Amino acid sequence: MGKNEFDKGIKFSFNNSIAYAESAVVSKQILKKESGNISLFAFDKGEGLSEHTTPFDAVVFVVDGKADIIIDGKSNILEAGDTIIMPANVRHALKAVEKFKMVLTMIRSK
Numbered sequence: 001m002g003k004n005e006f007d008k009g010i011k012f013s014f015n016n017s018i019a020y021a022e023s024a025v026v027s028k029q030i031l032k033k034e035s036g037n038i039s040l041f042a043f044d045k046g047e048g049l050s051e052h053t054t055p056f057d058a059v060v061f062v063v064d065g066k067a068d069i070i071i072d073g074k075s076n077i078l079e080a081g082d083t084i085i086m087p088a089n090v091r092h093a094l095k096a097v098e099k100f101k102m103v104l105t106m107i108r109s110k
């Protein structure tokens with residue numbers, strides 16, 4: 001397997017599987033399928049993703065830290081253990097209030 005993929009059938013920890021990088025966003029792909037994918041991200045404080053839309057419903061699970069998830073202009077502060085669903089085709093963005101790690105599960109909508 002490539003270094004940016006996860007081995008199937010092997011136990012792992014989301015929190016221990018990705019490291020923070022200074023002034024950067026780090027990502028690793030856990031699974032990729034035609035119907036959607038699961039990715040793991042680590043954001044340094046102040047980093048984020050600008051407002052955009054996708055054709056996927058997306059579940060964000062915060063593994064560590066604190067983030068501001070903005071959906072259709074509404075701010076949502078999430079901390080470790082919190083989860084939110086970002087609907088497909090709705091503008092959203094996110095910013096690291098402090099360093100944070102998240103699991104992003106995206107499922108294509110019809």
